[in-house]
Amino acid sequence: MTSKLIAIIAGVGPGTGASVARKFAKTYPVVLLARKPEHFESLADEIKKSGGKALGVSTDVSSQESLQNALAQIKKEFGNDVSAAAAIFNASGGFLRKPFLETDASVFEQSINVSALGGILFSQTFLPLLLKAKEAGSEHPPTLIFTGATASIKSSAQLASFSTGKWALRALSQSLAKEFGPQGVHVAHAIIDGVIDIPRTKEWLKDLGPEAKLSSDGIANDYWYLHTQPATNFTWELDTRPAVEKW
Amino acid sequence: MTSKLIAIIAGVGPGTGASVARKFAKTYPVVLLARKPEHFESLADEIKKSGGKALGVSTDVSSQESLQNALAQIKKEFGNDVSAAAAIFNASGGFLRKPFLETDASVFEQSINVSALGGILFSQTFLPLLLKAKEAGSEHPPTLIFTGATASIKSSAQLASFSTGKWALRALSQSLAKEFGPQGVHVAHAIIDGVIDIPRTKEWLKDLGPEAKLSSDGIANDYWYLHTQPATNFTWELDTRPAVEKW
Amino acid sequence: MTSKLIAIIAGVGPGTGASVARKFAKTYPVVLLARKPEHFESLADEIKKSGGKALGVSTDVSSQESLQNALAQIKKEFGNDVSAAAAIFNASGGFLRKPFLETDASVFEQSINVSALGGILFSQTFLPLLLKAKEAGSEHPPTLIFTGATASIKSSAQLASFSTGKWALRALSQSLAKEFGPQGVHVAHAIIDGVIDIPRTKEWLKDLGPEAKLSSDGIANDYWYLHTQPATNFTWELDTRPAVEKW
Amino acid sequence: MTSKLIAIIAGVGPGTGASVARKFAKTYPVVLLARKPEHFESLADEIKKSGGKALGVSTDVSSQESLQNALAQIKKEFGNDVSAAAAIFNASGGFLRKPFLETDASVFEQSINVSALGGILFSQTFLPLLLKAKEAGSEHPPTLIFTGATASIKSSAQLASFSTGKWALRALSQSLAKEFGPQGVHVAHAIIDGVIDIPRTKEWLKDLGPEAKLSSDGIANDYWYLHTQPATNFTWELDTRPAVEKW
Incomplete structure (x- = not known):
């Protein structure tokens, strides 16, 4: 196929997002979406230095307008016939443990706007590019994770x-898996169960040994494996956790 | 106890909401919340004629301001020391089966705003009244369904x-059950699995016999049963469906 | 209806089984099944003294032969046209927390033989009596819990x-609910989540207050409620736990 | 490590079992367990001709004695210090759709004896060999699927x-995952959702296209992938189905 085949990752930070971007960048040009440029700039540089191709776009996934702008920039960069081998939604509302009646309504709104509505808008924006990759005969079934x-x-x-x-978001992924699987798009959902090993969590769980935290590169391997599954064997959901995790 | 103990039902229409209101109105003054007055007016009249007490308030559960206004009207009617024996969230975003990419983003927003955010705002508004009923020693544990x-x-x-x-909404109910159960408030979630027998569905499923549709009065009985469970035996979740339903 | 309508309870001990038997004995003659007579004798006496009718039969639910013997005794006592308003399977393999590799295979066998195979054999033995009650037009849909x-x-x-x-056992109950619901038999499953308040657990959880344990009478109320649900509103599953339980 | 590291597969037939055996035989000597020699003989020959090593043992997984005999034969072949990189339980009771009351109790017994008790006995027999591989420092965490x-x-x-x-069986796998994960053994469960493409199903689902059935080689890839996950990223469960499958 001659048209550009890219991977789009929303929610790139120091953990899963960056690892996934690095993994998919070995095969595809990657588009990195995050609200703030500082979340993708050094990562984009790193990927480029390693011989990959990366485009960072400041994007608020809870805004349709912002996603449309991202799409426009992607088309400007990769051409109007660009298609997507993979689109990965890794954005998330904030994790906050707080008594319900002391939590401001805006916290709930923001969480739902990013995790739920964000997932919906992201999917509506990029599913057409995934369907285009299917038509164009991409090597692996186009994948939305x-x-x-x-x-x-x-x-x-x-x-x-x-x-x-x-x-x-899980409900969204299950509905989309059922609707778009028969159209050749692999939709999957990963349950990340544990603390991810990133600079911020460096001191956590130390007493449980060096393998007590999830490796974000390991998660990226999982996502890549999902991407390479053939149309006869689509996994909708897998969980992943450290061997020592209590659950 | 001398303070007023009421039941609040959000989302009263021709089915579950109305049946629940009638059932709880036999014991408590009921507050009927719906966006449009035509959804609660005749029901409120009917309850009053049967010797009950009913207050209808036009309310948009997806709006904190609208819920605050409802609360103000409730306090005006029943006094500042009003407390709630039960609060029932029966509102719902619209049911729409449509290809994902042909569904306008506003449909998702509206659904999430009512079902999810609505449930959150409703709970934040009325949990204080449920907690007050607990303190005041209501006969049955105050109940949020x-x-x-x-x-x-x-x-x-x-x-x-x-x-x-x-x-x-189910996630919300589970989290609240875990947080407020130990505070004496019974939080429950009902999985209504089937077509409810209302005028609009009169001609549906006729070939499956007279018991092929859920009775909304039956659902109201379930809710009342949940309300009367003692603190030693709280049910978080039950499903309910017609005997002949395929599932 | 003129034929005898009974309730059969397997697994009567000091907790749930006895409470369920007492509850159903207010309306139906009850048959009490347990391996050892000492588990049902005093209960049968108590029910009879309260004006109820009770028949205890030493039964091993993991043995088809033993269940057939119980059935024969039931027919001898209540007539060949006896039918069952309710059959409640409350038997269980032993609860044992032990490292997997230190647990004798016989422990697994015995647990599976009672909980799983026992549930199957019990259902095969008494479903015909439940179906007969349906035909005979029992007031409440015959119920298998x-x-x-x-x-x-x-x-x-x-x-x-x-x-x-x-x-x-849960798989069994779900399959039977789907097969026998359309035939008018209500099949349900109750998730008892917590410590039940019985003499043996008297000293447990005392620091959590007087309501930290499940009331077996409360569970019996739940079962009776399930039994009285109409064919338009069958609950397959409910959970029940103390308000203060962590879950 | 000098001790022998093998893979043991129970339930080898024309589909998943054979594909898994071929896949793991590329890296490990494989032990093939099936009740009847005709289920493993040609497969063992095929693996040997491809340069692999295979030992077939007639085994009834529902019999502790039969499994002990298999273990003895394994030790005879590979030495007393043999350890297992992987043990895969692919045996299953028969699939039979039949009215409950027309199904002989022996059908249930046999199914439970193979699927449930068989899984338990298989795990008790071979977990010690998996733990030994962990101690010996196998490249990939020893895996029980x-x-x-x-x-x-x-x-x-x-x-x-x-x-x-x-x-x-699923309950068993979850309990074992929680107990043996912290000991370094990766326990996983795969939900195979769909018809597997084997000679017997050749004519099935033809109208849904060439990808309507699960590839058993695809399932083998999934199992191998699970086997290669590091201790920081264990998946307990994944599902897998054809893209066109309705679910």
């Missing part, structure tokens, strides 16, 4: 602002 | 606009 | 000998 | 003889 969490299947006390958005 | 659907646990193709809100 | 536990939906480390049987 | 089905999470009408065993 959503990053979930423990809170996607369990809703703890004082954590409703996070779990409501995450449950909605 | 959310109406779910098949789509609360299964997310079908082309139904994401409905299921995302419903999954988020 | 299975007692589950936390371990019916969560399988903890070192608890596989208990959870394997309980998951199998 | 259980093959599940749609019926592992959904229990349909008239299918209880199959689903009871499969739910019990």
